[in-house]
Amino acid sequence: DGGITQSPKYLFRKEGQNVTLSCEQNLNHDAMYWYRQDPGQGLRLIYYSQIVNDFQKGDIAEGYSVSREKKESFPLTVTSAQKNPTAFYLCASRNSRTGSNYGYTFGSGTRLTVV
Amino acid sequence: GQQVMQIPQYQHVQEGEDFTTYCNSSTTLSNIQWYKQRPGGHPVFLIQLVKSGEVKKQKRLTFQFGEAKKNSSLHITATQTTDVGTYFCAGRKLGTGFQKLVFGTGTRLLVSP
Numbered sequence: 688d689g690g691i692t693q694s695p696k697y698l699f700r701k702e703g704q705n706v707t708l709s710c711e712q713n714l715n716h717d718a719m720y721w722y723r724q725d726p727g728q729g730l731r732l733i734y735y736s737q738i739v740n741d742f743q744k745g746d747i748a749e750g751y752s753v754s755r756e757k758k759e760s761f762p763l764t765v766t767s768a769q770k771n772p773t774a775f776y777l778c779a780s781r782n783s784r785t786g787s788n789y790g791y792t793f794g795s796g797t798r799l800t801v802v
Numbered sequence: 803g804q805q806v807m808q809i810p811q812y813q814h815v816q817e818g819e820d821f822t823t824y825c826n827s828s829t830t831l832s833n834i835q836w837y838k839q840r841p842g843g844h845p846v847f848l849i850q851l852v853k854s855g856e857v858k859k860q861k862r863l864t865f866q867f868g869e870a871k872k873n874s875s876l877h878i879t880a881t882q883t884t885d886v887g888t889y890f891c892a893g894r895k896l897g898t899g900f901q902k903l904v905f906g907t908g909t910r911l912l913v914s915p
Contacts, residue, residue, distance in 0.1 A: 730905040777844055790835050790847025
């Protein structure tokens, strides 16, 4: 079955450490996204990528970095510069070539906690 | 920047009662999508609306897109316990060429049997 795999499901980070969240999809989707979800809030866009080797900052990119070296993969690094990284991180993808009739497919998320 | 608000933030109903969540954007939208997120889960795409005044139905769920394309609603008739979750709207600002959605704040629905 095609889908998006995020790993790990839970991640604990010490203050001052960088951590990388994995996102892999086998849906052959061009566009990929990273969102952050805080309790009781909506999803806020961190970074997005339309094609390989290209990505753009979203609304809350400070303290985060991404890469898109392969179509299937869009890892997110949470750096020590991110002041409040504890949150639920969701990766999503979409096939932008088929027009705008389809929604995002989300991964199951990574819950990051700073200890 | 573009903001999308939803009301109510939370609603608790008895099974069989109806439920409605409203979504309001500060800017005109080219389309609007709705997602459902079960507790502990991830958002799942429900539907997309594109045309002004459009109404779509999925069984007990009715989705509307406002005439001005700045608001939308989701109505659930005769709620069931399986409807529990948080419902998000997400819109794309008119004129943006790339599908970059702004998500609403969400409405959390609790249904008691």
